[in-house]
Amino acid sequence: MMQSRTHTCGELRIGDAGKQVTLAGWLENFREVSATLGFVVLRDFYGTTQIVAETEEMMATFKDITKESTIQVTGTVRERSSKNPKQATGDIEVVPTEVKVLGKNIHASLPFEINHSKEADETARLQYRYLDLRNPEVKKNIILRSQVIAALREAMIAHGFMEITTPILTASSPEGARDYLVPARKHPGKFYALPQAPQQFKQLLMTAGFDRYFQIAPCFRDEDARGDRSPGEFYQLDMEMAFASQEDVFSIMEDVLPPIFAKYGKYDRASGAPFKRIPYLEAMEKYGSDKPDLRIDLTVQDVTGVLKDTGFGPFASMDENGEDRKVVIKAVVVSGFEGSRKFIDKTLADVEVQAGDKPYWFRVDENGDIVGGISKFVTPVKDAVVSALSLKPGDFVGISAGKLRAAQKTAGVLVKTLGAAVPGHMDKEQYAFCWICDFPMYEIGEESGELEFCHNPFSMPNGGLETLLKAERGEIDPLSITADQYDIVCNGIELSSGAVRNHDPEIMVKAFELVRLGEEDVKSRFPAMYNAFTYGAPPHAGIAPGVDRMVMLLSGEDSIREVIPFPMNKNAQDIMMGAPSEVTQAQLDELHLKTTAVEE
RNA sequence: GGCCCGGUGGCUCAGCUGGUUAGAGCGCCGCCCUGUCACGGCGGAGGUCGCGGGUUCGAUCCCCGCCCGGGUCGCCA
Numbered sequence: 001m002m003q004s005r006t007h008t009c010g011e012l013r014i015g016d017a018g019k020q021v022t023l024a025g026w027l028e029n030f031r032e033v034s035a036t037l038g039f040v041v042l043r044d045f046y047g048t049t050q051i052v053a054e055t056e057e058m059m060a061t062f063k064d065i066t067k068e069s070t071i072q073v074t075g076t077v078r079e080r081s082s083k084n085p086k087q088a089t090g091d092i093e094v095v096p097t098e099v100k101v102l103g104k105n106i107h108a109s110l111p112f113e114i115n116h117s118k119e120a121d122e123t124a125r126l127q128y129r130y131l132d133l134r135n136p137e138v139k140k141n142i143i144l145r146s147q148v149i150a151a152l153r154e155a156m157i158a159h160g161f162m163e164i165t166t167p168i169l170t171a172s173s174p175e176g177a178r179d180y181l182v183p184a185r186k187h188p189g190k191f192y193a194l195p196q197a198p199q200q201f202k203q204l205l206m207t208a209g210f211d212r213y214f215q216i217a218p219c220f221r222d223e224d225a226r227g228d229r230s231p232g233e234f235y236q237l238d239m240e241m242a243f244a245s246q247e248d249v250f251s252i253m254e255d256v257l258p259p260i261f262a263k264y265g266k267y268d269r270a271s272g273a274p275f276k277r278i279p280y281l282e283a284m285e286k287y288g289s290d291k292p293d294l295r296i297d298l299t300v301q302d303v304t305g306v307l308k309d310t311g312f313g314p315f316a317s318m319d320e321n322g323e324d325r326k327v328v329i330k331a332v333v334v335s336g337f338e339g340s341r342k343f344i345d346k347t348l349a350d351v352e353v354q355a356g357d358k359p360y361w362f363r364v365d366e367n368g369d370i371v372g373g374i375s376k377f378v379t380p381v382k383d384a385v386v387s388a389l390s391l392k393p394g395d396f397v398g399i400s401a402g403k404l405r406a407a408q409k410t411a412g413v414l415v416k417t418l419g420a421a422v423p424g425h426m427d428k429e430q431y432a433f434c435w436i437c438d439f440p441m442y443e444i445g446e447e448s449g450e451l452e453f454c455h456n457p458f459s460m461p462n463g464g465l466e467t468l469l470k471a472e473r474g475e476i477d478p479l480s481i482t483a484d485q486y487d488i489v490c491n492g493i494e495l496s497s498g499a500v501r502n503h504d505p506e507i508m509v510k511a512f513e514l515v516r517l518g519e520e521d522v523k524s525r526f527p528a529m530y531n532a533f534t535y536g537a538p539p540h541a542g543i544a545p546g547v548d549r550m551v552m553l554l555s556g557e558d559s560i561r562e563v564i565p566f567p568m569n570k571n572a573q574d575i576m577m578g579a580p581s582e583v584t585q586a587q588l589d590e591l592h593l594k595t596t597a598v599e600e
Numbered sequence: 601g602g603c604c605c606g607g608u609g610g611c612u613c614a615g616c617u618g619g620u621u622a623g624a625g626c627g628c629c630g631c632c633c634u635g636u637c638a639c640g641g642c643g644g645a646g647g648u649c650g651c652g653g654g655u656u657c658g659a660u661c662c663c664c665g666c667c668c669g670g671g672u673c674g675c676c677a
Contacts, residue, residue: 032636035632037633039635090637108627109628110611110627112611113627121612122670177676178675226671226676227672
């Protein structure tokens with residue numbers, strides 16, 4: 001039997017002219033020019049090749065084949081009389097002697113046109129994902145994903161890390177996101193859970209003496225989707241290292257990520273080591289965000305002192321009852337501003353939608369006068385404002401006011417929105433990384449009004465046991481305790497949190513006691529880890545950057561579904577496979593599950 | 601769960617202040633075309649305008665409810 005192909009559709013060149021070849025692929029298009037001349041575009045994974053039909057018989061053969069059927073073509077390579085420089089194989093064509101249909105497309109019209117599938121309705125794309133992925137534009141993101149994952153593996157292994165897989169069926173974790181549960185057939189009434197992250201397993205691997213672990217790890221969380229968050233499942237480059245500090249983790253990531261971003265990304269520039277380190281509180285104060293976009297040169301300044309009580313209602317420091325409103329006022333100065341009034345209104349409306357709070361503004365005109373927006377209230381304190389913000393003619397000032405957190409958030413949205421919209425304030429064509437570090441260990445819960453863990457209880461408090469004891473004795477404010485915890489941020493997108501872990505059971509218990517929990521809570525919530533740490537654990541630290549997010553940044557796509565081979569829709573359904581689906585009564589019985597008809 | 605936007609031939613979309621027979625491009629079918637490559641030309645088929653109710657002489661259009669999709673907030677240790 002003849003082999004199915006001698007070459008791919010992407011490789012024949014002028015030097016191959018005269019060769020007998022066999023190609024196989026999808027019939028992408030058939031251009032009929034006359035009764036005895038037509039051109040077939042044959043497409044496979046590697047590219048496209050033109051097949052020319054020059055006889056009535058060959059015309060009839062191709063006319064009978066539905067587009068998108070798979071065919072095998074045997075023939076001779078020939079130099080084209082009119083070449084196509086836009087096509088890699090554009091110098092040649094294949095004159096067929098034999099054409100065979102391998103897999104017939106029986107559908108006269110497709111749900112969408114393959115080469116324009118990105119414009120089609122997303123439900124149709126996901127339902128016919130195997131057709132959507134035939135589009136080279138769609139396929140290229142999945143190829144990129146594969147290459148990036150391969151490069152990450154290679155780099156991690158080169159740095160002495162070992163990939164170890166961890167269980168998919170495990171125990172439900174009491175904290176964090178909603179779990180996906182799997183009924184246990186052999187244990188009526190009990191459930192496995194899919195891991196939200198391999199967090200506890202990787203810490204147990206450290207305790208077991210594996211020095212440097214990593215894994216391209218699937219993670220499962222039953223939370224709602226976003227444009228940049230896939231529902232249900234996603235992948236992390238999960239890593240952990242023993243006898244390691246925060247600096248050790250930083251230097252590995254600073255070594256591994258920039259070359260991969262520069263090589264595979266749409267921009268060829270990426271931050272070099274060391275990345276800028278910004279303490280959490282400084283980030284909130286200076287950028288109004290714990291995920292600043294360092295490609296933007298704008299920053300936030302505090303103007304509470306000069307602008308409060310200027311008569312503008314939202315800036316008032318006291319309410320009508322004389323109570324302190326705890327208002328702070330933040331300013332973002334944009335130099336060289338030439339935008340129109342319409343541009344200002346539209347941009348600030350965007351800010352209001354995103355921040356949920358109204359921003360204010362004024363400008364400094366060419367004479368140095370304060371004009372526009374809230375200028376009426378600012379002009380009386382002009383000298384103080386000009387001096388506080390070093391204002392010059394041509395400056396635009398965006399203002400936010402409110403309680404600290406809200407004012408910072410609005411100012412942060414002003415920075416990102418104005419930075420992107422006003423020319424000259426964003427050096428866009430690069431990957432700008434930074435570390436956000438020194439996160440607070442505790443915060444006052446918005447609902448409870450009491451002290452709670454700020455992020456997660458696994459992080460080592462800065463200063464260890466001694467610091468916690470001081471807080472317990474009331475010598476320091478527990479809110480001032482920071483954790484050895486960090487986020488890695490790229491272009492304003494949080495790729496991951498990480499931390500130096502708390503490997504000391506005594507410190508762990510003390511950390512829990514400060515939030516009115518204790519040893520029993522630690523033991524019941526994290527039994528394996530607590531026990532393991534009582535047998536001698538190494539200090540360890542790690543991080544887990546999201547793979548899907550990284551590929552999204554590299555590809556420049558706005559939707560995470562574009563970088564996932566078979567994504568679910570926003571409602572966590574796989575339309576193509578029909579998941580989730582009903583199951584048989586026999587399956588339910590075997591799992592000891594009662595059906596509960598959902599009453600709508 | 602809240603808010604915003606959308607749902608019109610297979611696909612993408614237009615459709616005015618509510619008014620005859622709901623249009624265009626792509627795709628599909630037929631005919632023509634000897635070098636196309638987003639081939640071109642001529643002709644044709646194809647629509648419960650998401651579903652239900654209301655207002656009206658008359659609803660794709662206005663109102664109410666619901667369904668579906670996307671975005672966003674909540675949520676995501």
